[in-house]
Amino acid sequence: MSAVSEAVTSSAMRTREATVRRFALTDTIFRAATRASAILVLVILGGVAISLIAGSWEALSKFGLSFLTTEAWNPVTENFGALAPIYGTVVTSAIAIIIAVPIGIGIAIFLTELCPRPLRRPIGIAVELLAGIPSIIYGIWGLFVFAPFLQTTVQPFIINLFHGIPGLSSLFAGPPYGIGLLTSSLILAIMVLPFITSITKDVFDTVPAVLKESAYGIGCTTWEVTRRVTIPYTRIGIMGGVMLGLGRALGETMAVTFVIGNAHRISASLFAPGTTISATIANEFTEADGDLYTSSLVSLGLILFIITFLILAIARYMLMRIDSRTGA
Amino acid sequence: MSTAASLHQSRKRKNAVMMALCVIAAGIGLAWLALILGALLYKGLTGVSLSVFTEMTPPPGDAGGLLNAIYGSIVMTIIGVVVGTPIGVLAGTYMAEYGRFSRLTTVVRFINDILLSAPSIIVGLFVYELMVRPMGHFSAIAGAVSLSILVIPVVVRTTEDMLNLVPNALREAGTAIGAPRWVVIRSVAYRAALSGIVTGILLAIARISGETAPLLFTALNNQFWSSNLNAPMASLPVTIFQFALSPYEEWQQLAWTGALIITLTVLGLSIIARSLTGRREDR
Numbered sequence: 048m049s050a051v052s053e054a055v056t057s058s059a060m061r062t063r064e065a066t067v068r069r070f071a072l073t074d075t076i077f078r079a080a081t082r083a084s085a086i087l088v089l090v091i092l093g094g095v096a097i098s099l100i101a102g103s104w105e106a107l108s109k110f111g112l113s114f115l116t117t118e119a120w121n122p123v124t125e126n127f128g129a130l131a132p133i134y135g136t137v138v139t140s141a142i143a144i145i146i147a148v149p150i151g152i153g154i155a156i157f158l159t160e161l162c163p164r165p166l167r168r169p170i171g172i173a174v175e176l177l178a179g180i181p182s183i184i185y186g187i188w189g190l191f192v193f194a195p196f197l198q199t200t201v202q203p204f205i206i207n208l209f210h211g212i213p214g215l216s217s218l219f220a221g222p223p224y225g226i227g228l229l230t231s232s233l234i235l236a237i238m239v240l241p242f243i244t245s246i247t248k249d250v251f252d253t254v255p256a257v258l259k260e261s262a263y264g265i266g267c268t269t270w271e272v273t274r275r276v277t278i279p280y281t282r283i284g285i286m287g288g289v290m291l292g293l294g295r296a297l298g299e300t301m302a303v304t305f306v307i308g309n310a311h312r313i314s315a316s317l318f319a320p321g322t323t324i325s326a327t328i329a330n331e332f333t334e335a336d337g338d339l340y341t342s343s344l345v346s347l348g349l350i351l352f353i354i355t356f357l358i359l360a361i362a363r364y365m366l367m368r369i370d371s372r373t374g375a
Numbered sequence: 376m377s378t379a380a381s382l383h384q385s386r387k388r389k390n391a392v393m394m395a396l397c398v399i400a401a402g403i404g405l406a407w408l409a410l411i412l413g414a415l416l417y418k419g420l421t422g423v424s425l426s427v428f429t430e431m432t433p434p435p436g437d438a439g440g441l442l443n444a445i446y447g448s449i450v451m452t453i454i455g456v457v458v459g460t461p462i463g464v465l466a467g468t469y470m471a472e473y474g475r476f477s478r479l480t481t482v483v484r485f486i487n488d489i490l491l492s493a494p495s496i497i498v499g500l501f502v503y504e505l506m507v508r509p510m511g512h513f514s515a516i517a518g519a520v521s522l523s524i525l526v527i528p529v530v531v532r533t534t535e536d537m538l539n540l541v542p543n544a545l546r547e548a549g550t551a552i553g554a555p556r557w558v559v560i561r562s563v564a565y566r567a568a569l570s571g572i573v574t575g576i577l578l579a580i581a582r583i584s585g586e587t588a589p590l591l592f593t594a595l596n597n598q599f600w601s602s603n604l605n606a607p608m609a610s611l612p613v614t615i616f617q618f619a620l621s622p623y624e625e626w627q628q629l630a631w632t633g634a635l636i637i638t639l640t641v642l643g644l645s646i647i648a649r650s651l652t653g654r655r656e657d658r
Contacts, residue, residue, distance in 0.1 A: 070555040077557040081469035084462045085483045088531060091524060092486050095497060098504035153400025161394060162401075170401065172649060177408050179645045180638060181585020183612050184415065187619045187634050191627075192414045237407055244404065268390035291492060298494025300588040301616065325496045325588070332503075332592045348500040352493075359489045367485075 099352055102345035105338055114346060120311035120327075122335070127343035129350060131311045135321040136351070139228055139303065140296035142317075143235035148289055150236075151243030152278075158244075159251045159277075160269050171248065178241035186305030189234045190226070194306055197233075198225030202318055220316035224308065229317040231307045235299055239292035246291060250284030250369055251277055284369035290362030298355050300325035324351045412638070419635025422628040427636075431600055432614060435623045441633050443600045444614040447515065450602070451594060451610060452584050454519035459526030460576055466527070467534025467572075472560050475539075484535070491528040498524050499589035507593060515601075515608035518594025525586060526579040533575025537568035570651045577648035581641045587612035611637055 106127065107114060117128020158171055202223035209215040254277050262272045278285070308320020309330050322330075324347045335341045426440045433439025466487075470480045502521040507513055541564050549559035565572070595607040596617060615633045618626035 070558075074555045074557045077560075078469075078473050081465045081473055082479075084465035085469040085474070085479060087462060088466055088483050088487050088490065088527065091527070092490060094505065095493075095501045098501050099497070102500070102504045150400045150403060153397040154404050156394075157397040157401040161397060170405065173408055174404050176642060176645060177404070179581055179641055180411065181587070181612065181641060183585060183587045183615055184411070184634050184638050187615065187630060188411050188414055190619060191418070191631075192410075240404060240407075268386055270390040270393040271386070273393075294492050298492075298496065300494065300496045301612075304616075305619070325494060328496055328500070329588060329591055332500075333595065345500060345504070348497055352497050355494055355497075356489060359492055360485075363485060363488045 095352065099345060099349040103342055103349045106342035106346045109339065110343075114343075115350075118311075118313060122337075122340055125337065125339050127340070129324070129343075129347055131313050132322050132324040132327045132347055133350065134313050135228065135231075135307065136297055136323040136325070136354075138317075138321075139232045139235055139307070139323060140293055142229070142232035143239055143296045144289060144293050146233070146236040147240045147243055147292060151240050151288075151292075152247055152285065154240075154244045155247035155251055156273055156277075158248050160273065171245075174241050174244050176241075177237070178245065182238065182299060182302040183305075185234050185238055185302040189230065189302060189306040193234065194225035194230050197230055198223045206318070217315045218317055221318060223318060224320060226306045226308045226320060227316075227318050228307070228314075228321045231303045231321075231323070232317075234302050234306055235296045238299060238302060239296050242295055243288050243292045246288030246366070247281075247285055250281040250288070253284070253369065254280050281369070283365045287362045287365030287369065290358055290365065294355050294359040294362060297358065298325060298351060300329050304329045324348070415631070415635050415638055418628075418631040422632035423635070427629070427632055432598055432609065432618075432629070433625060434598070435621065436625060438625055439629070441611065441614065441629060441636075443597065444609040444611045444633065445636070446600075446602075447594070447597070447608040448584065448611040450604075451515055451519045451522055451590070451608065452580060454516070454604075455522030455526055455583055456576065456580055458519065459523035459579065460530055462523075463527045463530025463575075463579075464534050464572060467531045467538065468560060468564075470531070470535045471538030472556070472564065483531075487528050487531050490524075491532060494588075495525060495586055496588035496591075499592055502589065502593045513593065513595035513607045515594050515604045515606065518590045518608065518610065519604075521589035521593045522583045522586065525583050525589065529579040529582060530572075530575050533578065534568070534572050537571030537575070538564055540571070541567045574648040574651045577644050577651075581644035581648070584644070585612060585637050585641050587616055591616075 110117070110127065114127070114129055115133070116130055117126075118130045119126050119128050120131060121127070154174060158167060158174075162170060202219075202221070202225070205219050206221045206223060209219050258276055258280065259272055262276045267275070303323050304326040307322055307326050309322050309326060310320040311322055311327075312319075314321065328344050328348055332341070332344050335344055426438070427442075428440060428445065429442060430438075430440030431443050432441060466483065470483060474480045498521050502517050502524070506517040506520060510517070545563050545567060546559050549563045550556075554562070590610050590613050594610055594613070596613045597607045597609040601608055611633050615630045615637070618633070619630035621627065
C-alpha cells in the first residue's frame, strides 16, 4: 500500500519537476529572444553608422575636411563639396522652424485654453492627421499647386515690394521660378507643424491645474497665464518638440526634392533654386556613375546622419527631463 | 483709479489680440489640411477608373494603370511588416517586462526614439550598403528590409507604452497561480495590451505605405509586372515620384491618382488605429 502511494507521489514529482524544467527553459528562451530583439535595435543604429562611414571613406579620404567647405559639385571632373547642400539644408530648416514654431504654439494654446470641449478632440486629431500624410503628397501638392501659386502671385508681389531696398531686395531677388529655397521652407513648415503642435499640446497638459487656477485666481488673463505660467513651466518640453521638428525638417527628403530645384549653388536670394543634402541624394544616387561620386553622396548621408542624430538626441534628452518631472 | 482701469483695459486688449492670433493659427493649420486634401481629391478623382487597378504602368504618353505599382507596394509593405513586427514586439516586451528597470532598456529607449524620427533616406543608404552593393543589383527584398527597419521603432515604442499600462496586479495574479513569466506575458499582458499593440502595427503600416526615400535605391522601380523578390520592383510612391516629375500629362494624372490612393490608405489606417485606442484616451 505504502509502496504504491510512494510510487505515485514520486512519479507525480517527476512530471512536476519535468514541467517546471520545461517552463524554466521556455522562459529562458523567450527572455533571450526579447533581449536579443532589444539589442538588435542598437545594432541597427550601429550598423547605419558603420555602413555610412565605410561607404563615405573613399570620398572623405580624398577630399578630407575641405569636403565640408567646397561649393563645387562637378561629376565630370569628379570634384565634390558639400557646402551647397549643407547650406540649403540649414537655411530651409531654419526658416521652416521660424514659421512653424509660433503657429504650432498658437494652435496648442488654442486647443488647451480656448477650444470648446466637443471640438477639442476632432481638431487635435485633424492636426495630427497632417503629420501622417506621406511627404511625397506634400511634394506633389507643392510642385503642381503651391509653386505655381507662389510664382504667379506672391513672388512677383514681394519682388516688386522690396525692389531697391538694400538687403531685402537681394534676399528676394527674381526671377520668380515658383520652386526654390523659400518654397521648400514653406512646405517644410507645413510638415513640421503637426509635430510641434502635438508635443506642445502634450506638455501643456502636464501643467498642474492648481498652478493655472491660482494665476487665474489673482485675476490673470488667459494670455498672462499662458505667458507667465504655462510656457515657463513647459519650456524644456517645448524646446524638445521644436528640436524634434527641426530633426524632421533637416532629414525631410521627398517633399523638398520636388520643389527645391536641385541646383548646386549658394544664392543670396531665397527665390533661387538650391539643394539640400537629402534632395541631392534622392536625385542623384541612382544616376551616380563612378565610385567617387557614389561615395561623395554617401558622405553627404553621413553628414546628415550626424547632424540629425545630435539634434534628435538633444530633443529626446529635453523631453525625457519633462517626462521624469511629471512622473515624480 | 483711472490708471488702474486703463491698465485693466490694456491687459484685456492684449489678451484678446493674442487669443485671436491663436485662433487664426488654428485656422491656418486646418485650412492647410483642407487645401491639400481638396487639391488631392480634385486632381486625383478625375483620373480614377477601373483601368487604374487593372492595367500596368504605361510607357510615356500612353494611357494605363498602376497595377504593378500597387502590387509592389502591397508586397513590400507586407514583408516589411511581417519581418519588423515580431522584432518590435519582442524588443518592446523586453523593455516593459523582463528589463523594465535595466540599463539596457534606458539605452534602447533612447536609441529607438532617435530611430523613430531618423531621416528615412539614411535607412535607404544603409540597406543599399548592406544588401544592394553586396548582391550587385536592386531588389524588392532590399526594399522590404528597409521598410521593416522603419516598422521596428514604431512597434517597439507602442508595445512598450501599452505593456507599461497593464496593471501589475494582473501579472501578480498570474504569477500567484503558478504561471511562469512568459505565460503571464503571453496570456495576460499581451491580451490586456492587444488593442494598443495592434494600433502600433497599423500606425507602422500607415507610415511605410507612403515612404519613398528608402525605396529609391533599394527596390528601385520597374515599368513592368514583376513578382520576383530578387529583382527591382515598382512601388506606388516611387512611381508617383517618377511620373509627377515627368513632362507627360498621362503620367502626371496617374501620379495624382496614386497620391490619392496612398493618402486615403494612410488616413484610413490612422483613423482605424485611433478609434481602437480612442476610448482609453478619453478616460
